[in-house]
Amino acid sequence: MTPRTRRRPVLPPVRPPSFSGRLHDARTATAVGRWLGLAFAVCFVTGLISHYLQHPPGWLANGLPSRPVWGYRLTQGLHIASGLAAIVLLLAKLWAVYPRLFLWPPLRSVRHALERLSVAVLVSTAVFQVFTGLLNVVEWYPWPFSFVPVHFAVAWVVAGSILLHLAVKAPEIRAHWSRRSAGTLELPAEDARDRRSLLLGVGAAVGAVTLTTVGQSFTPLKRLDLLAPRHPDHGPQGLPVNRTAAAAGVTPAALRDWRLEVLGPRPLTLTLDQLRALPQARARLPIACVEGWSVEAYWSGVRLRDLVARAGGRPDAGVRVVSLEVRGAYRVMEMGREYVEDPLTLLALTLNGEVLSQDHGYPARIIAPNRPGVLQTKWVTRLEVV
Incomplete structure (x- = not known):
């Protein structure tokens, strides 16, 4: 018996798709x-x-x-x-x-x-x-x-x-x-x-x-605010936190003997109690982060320009700020004279009337007007007058 000859399937010719919808115009x-x-x-x-x-x-x-x-x-x-x-x-x-x-x-x-x-x-x-x-x-x-x-x-x-x-x-x-x-x-x-x-x-x-x-x-x-990853009221002391102390490598042991160094023509070292004894200023400022969230809060501490003056810095001096954090792209931050001279720029010690939490930069952090949150340096340990 002769086997039946199988016919190869004929494939249709390849044509580009056609679009008839008028809205694709x-x-x-x-x-x-x-x-x-x-x-x-x-x-x-x-x-x-x-x-x-x-x-x-x-x-x-x-x-x-x-x-x-x-x-x-x-x-x-x-x-x-x-x-x-x-x-x-x-x-x-x-x-x-x-x-x-x-x-x-x-x-x-x-x-x-x-x-x-x-x-x-x-x-x-x-x-x-x-x-x-x-x-x-x-x-x-x-x-x-x-x-x-x-x-x-x-x-x-x-x-x-x-x-x-x-x-x-x-x-x-x-x-x-x-x-x-x-x-x-x-x-x-x-x-x-x-x-x-x-x-x-x-x-x-x-x-x-x-x-x-x-x-x-x-x-x-x-x-x-249903789809945003952060709510402006959620976080320690009512403010969001992007980078925690643990993520930055700042431990309670590192803060135990904390001192603030202010390097300039007349360098000085201050304890937290000595900082609190200096004239304090209070400002309502927003903290705004590159991820898009921002919220206003009351901050108090020592004016940065007062610390620069105590270290013998000139009125047009800039400042290099060094953090205790052991890793991070913004561990060292530089601040121009416009910010340093602004009376609202503080080395903040409190947030909304409370001592800074560790995640918000205890014992001291920078807060300045019109400044990205990544440059509002936390856990400040040294100020260098430039």
Whole structure:
């Protein structure tokens, strides 16, 4: 018996996917892109402010302003809020344009290849930037590189990519900027309704993310702070703590014989009781961290400029602050003269009328206006007049 000849299955020809939905179009992408561009612009500018307050170049160190006292709190709150909003808007933008990834042929000319390469750089760096920023907010770093310099460098790449993209796409953006634009005059009424519904949904998602996270810095909305990793009232003495004494390697044994050294033309060493015997000042100042949370509190202690004067420092002197912590990128901090001379800059000994807890920097910490939380050094053991 002759076996039956098996016929090989015939595979259908490979065709690129087709997209017929009208909302995957230039008008939708432009509408979302306007808000995404604004979010990235706010995030970029406030990120520059944050970076240069934390890592000022030498020529800028003495010129950083200590006022307004709430300056860093505002700019860093905007930085985190706009970054979180950008995540929602970026996902919506990618949804609107992803069918273009399947255009056939993929490369039609050298110019088209360069355009697609620029878009690939823009998308990859933008996704990298917003999602690593999100992980920084929750203090999770599953990568081998240092977050701050990489985040700062990639921010410039994103900004440059956006400007290049705007230049290349300017005619198309102009054609679809508004309802009256030339490219959108003939849209069916049902498509216009669907687009409005989509944009309202994206706006609602941005609003929900903002309302449920912004309370960590804008305390009138702290009751709605449901998605942020920190609540402004939760922590020792009613304030959050990013870095505990245990994490910094500061043990009770290290504090047992604590002294404050003030190095200058007339160096001195002070015990905690001697510090408490000096004239005390009180200030209501916010502490604002790079992760986005901030809260105001009452601090009291010795004015930093008074300690500098006792050590023989000049009025225009800066100060190097050294912490007891045994590990950490901010164990040594430098402070320019604008901060040193500000009467609100304190070597704080109490928080809200109570002696500092160990996690808040006992026995003494720096608190200064308009300053990132990472530079409000805790467990201060030495001040060097520079």
